[in-house]
Amino acid sequence: MNLFNLSLKLNGFPIEKAKTLLGSIQKKNENELISYIETKKQDIVAFHLKHNPFYKTFAKDANLKDWNTFPVMTKRHLQQPLSERLSEGFTEKKVYVNKTSGSSGEPFIFAKDKFCHAITWASFIDRYSWFNLDFNTSKQARFYGIPLNKTGYYKERFKDFLSNRYRFSVFDLSDAQLEKNLSTFKNNHFDYINGYTSSIVQFAKFLKRKNTILKTICPRLKACIVTSEMLFKEDRTLLETQFGIPVINEYGAAELGLIAFQNTKNDWILNTEDLYVEILDENNMVLPYGEEGRVVITSLYNKAHPFIRYDLGDIGKLSKESTPQKPILESLIGRTNDVVSLPSGKKAAGLTFYYVTKTVIEKDGNVKEFIIEQQKLDTFKISYTSASELSEEKLINIKNAIAKYFEPNLTVHFERKTSLDRSNRGKLKQFKSYL
Structure with a gap:
């Protein structure tokens, strides 16, 4: 049963429409894709300049004909009541509302309109299919945190049920708990692992001490997807060795969705379907491929809330091998405040x-x-x-x-x-x- 797709539809997220849009974008040739991105950039800034009072004030000196005149937005600019940042026609009850993780030290509440959020999920579904993983049928071993308050806890557990996943604790990484984790793998048919890099690495180190390869315990495992924290070369080797499966690097942000995802050739491919990614220097000028700078992103479809030239707080660089149809994130160095x-x-x-x-x-x-x-x-x-x-x-x-x-x-x-x-x-x- 396709519980995941059904849950999206019941919550008002038009996933089929989003999948259709995603497919049409992916069929564009290079010239068509460049034209599409430029059009969507103009569309989204024009929309917010007309319908979003917060953004009208923020970008009051911007020139629609010159992208570089649009100011770079930071998390601090968004640390004010959500109601003051929503576009006209949107209310908190009619949008997807969430809170950033706060890993940068500057958390805030944000909103995405329902079609924008559906595109986010369509992107994840598409990328996971590269490795024959399906949100509806592939069982996930999930290494994530969970709210400790009663409402938040049971809400996440219910979402786990709908998403066909089992959640492991990342707050207890003792050998006793990791032994229980291993037992759970023995008794469940997991298709893939997903979660925070550091917690998954600790599980792999435990397996190394026990001289155990996880795939021999859980034969259906196909892949391990790590996210939210840095993946170092030595840790990748450790995971691949102790799990016996490919390790996939994912880069995303709650407020934006999927930013980059590693393909089957180990290239970290940027999401250009619903995001526009720039690497900027200290003067907000675009850097050429191969040079390291601030990761600045525009959400091309979020009409409920502006994320236009939004400085995520990360430092990265694009590969010199990048093309408009295949932009490759060569490395993610860390956070600008670190x-x-x-x-x-x-x-x-x-x-x-x-x-x-x-x-x-x-x-x-x-x-x-x-x-x-x-x-x-x-x-x-x-x-x-x-x-x-x-x-x-x-x-x-x-x-x-x-x-x-x-x-x-x-x-x-x-x-x-x-x-x-x-x-x-x-x-x-x-x-x-x-x-």
């Missing part, structure tokens, strides 16, 4: 700091997880969970690696913990600066 500032004036992405430390700290499998916090310009704290305390030699090696890749004379403190703090949704923030 920048390491050093005494010398040098700056680097926070996840670079995390990665340098990771190459040293996890070699022997002792350390399960760790996070890095910048407390002062020259002072960092590394909190970690492990089977045993890090040796003095290991601590020195970590400090030497940091000095080599960044600069000398930095102060690094270490603290071993029984568990690391996660967000209320179960995400692990790997680097944080308090500057």
